Amino acid sequence: MAPSVTLSAPAFAVSAPGKVILFGEHAVVYGKRAVAASVDLRTYLFFEPNTGDQIHLSLPDVNVTLMIPCCDIPLFDECANHPNFYETHFSALVADQGLQARAAILAFLYLYSKLAFRSRRLNPGMPTRGFTIRTRSFLPVGAGLGSSASFSTCLAAALLKHFDLLTGPAAARQDLVNEWAFRAEQVIHGHPSGVDNCITTYGGAKLYRKGEGTHDLAGFGGLRFVLVDTCVPKNTKQMVAGVAAFRERYPSVVNPLLDAVDGIAETFQALVATTPAAQLANHPDVARLIGLNHVLLSLLGVSHTALDTIRDVARRHGLAAKMTGGGGGGCALVWIPQGK
Numbered sequence: 001m002a003p004s005v006t007l008s009a010p011a012f013a014v015s016a017p018g019k020v021i022l023f024g025e026h027a028v029v030y031g032k033r034a035v036a037a038s039v040d041l042r043t044y045l046f047f048e049p050n051t052g053d054q055i056h057l058s059l060p061d062v063n064v065t066l067m068i069p070c071c072d073i074p075l076f077d078e079c080a081n082h083p084n085f086y087e088t089h090f091s092a093l094v095a096d097q098g099l100q101a102r103a104a105i106l107a108f109l110y111l112y113s114k115l116a117f118r119s120r121r122l123n124p125g126m127p128t129r130g131f132t133i134r135t136r137s138f139l140p141v142g143a144g145l146g147s148s149a150s151f152s153t154c155l156a157a158a159l160l161k162h163f164d165l166l167t168g169p170a171a172a173r174q175d176l177v178n179e180w181a182f183r184a185e186q187v188i189h190g191h192p193s194g195v196d197n198c199i200t201t202y203g204g205a206k207l208y209r210k211g212e213g214t215h216d217l218a219g220f221g222g223l224r225f226v227l228v229d230t231c232v233p234k235n236t237k238q239m240v241a242g243v244a245a246f247r248e249r250y251p252s253v254v255n256p257l258l259d260a261v262d263g264i265a266e267t268f269q270a271l272v273a274t275t276p277a278a279q280l281a282n283h284p285d286v287a288r289l290i291g292l293n294h295v296l297l298s299l300l301g302v303s304h305t306a307l308d309t310i311r312d313v314a315r316r317h318g319l320a321a322k323m324t325g326g327g328g329g330g331c332a333l334v335w336i337p338q339g340k
């Protein structure tokens with residue numbers, strides 16, 4: 001008989017989808033509505049406990065291979081500081097890492113630190129256990145399709161499970177994953193709206209507003225899109241900070257643009273509610289709203305010449321297109337009406 005190895009807990013895998021924002025990116029950060037849906041490209045996380053006290057992180061999508069002894073990670077209590085408050089405490093562990101790697105490792109360290117603290121308080125006798133985390137994503141990183149939220153959801157689910165904190169009914173467990181995925185997003189993005197982690201945790205096609213949560217928008221799920229990647233690298237944190245600075249300088253100019261984006265999401269919600277799916281699939285208002293949203297995002301300063309070119313080429317072929325996600329690069333979506 002083959003020798004068997006007894007591990008304290010079995011290995012497991014989790015996965016989470018990416019997302020696409022049809023309407024409302026950036027405005028959603030300011031409490032406006034957004035329309036978004038999950039896409040069938042996923043991030044996978046493989047979790048394997050070990051018998052030592054070493055954590056091995058293998059995140060090849062952002063060039064990370066790291067060994068950290070558990071005891072090197074300081075544990076923080078539950079106080080409500082913004083995740084970035086803790087960054088200095090982890091600086092030795094992320095020295096010499098590139099920007100993408102640094103954000104990913106900091107998100108891991110923050111979740112580990114807080115969840116280990118909580119677990120130790122609930123189960124004081126529980127031994128510290130090492131593990132290996134390996135992730136692989138089919139999403140392009142930094143292209144507006146929610147790779148960070150997809151990664152954050154996987155990380156939150158895996159660490160909550162490792163620390164025996166995923167308890168209660170399924171809906172409550174999902175809410176907990178969403179809450180901690182949001183905190184990881186705060187580490188990576190600074191001030192996320194929460195729409196991305198909501199979609200990568202719960203899936204589906206939804207209308208989202210910060211503080212209110214989501215409404216299902218099943219009719220949106222039937223629309224067809226082509227995603228075009230400009231391959232221009234972008235950074236959501238910088239794009240969101242750029243809009244914040246613009247708004248602070250010219251509030252009376254920028255706030256009406258954000259309100260107009262909100263009006264687009266609201267109009268689309270009403271259209272979905274009153275239009276049979278077969279008509280929605282080639283309704284001219286969908287194209288108009290897509291075109292308008294792209295223009296408003298350009299005015300907010302978050303488009304890019306490559307994204308504008310995709311919109312122009314699509315228009316020459318009678319199709320509507322807009323940037324999606326943080327902008328400044330990344331992906332555009334082109335709507336393909338039924339019969340085209």
Ligand SMILES: Nc1ncnc2c1ncn2[C@@H]1O[C@H](COP(=O)(O)OP(=O)(O)O)[C@@H](O)[C@H]1O
Nearest residue numbers: 061100103104137142143144145146147148236
């Ligand atoms: N597969 C992954 N493994 C590790 N970190 C990831 C992964 N995907 C995304 N990230 C983290 O998310 C960041 C990208 O976030 P962002 O700029 O918002 O782009 P996106 O639009 O793809 O979410 C990366 O810099 C990295 O820190």
Ligand SMILES: C[C@@](O)(CCOP(=O)(O)O)CC(=O)O
Nearest residue numbers: 025026144146192193325326
């Ligand atoms: C610009 C924003 O609305 C969406 C960002 O999406 P992504 O990170 O580019 O996939 C930011 C947010 O909602 O937190």
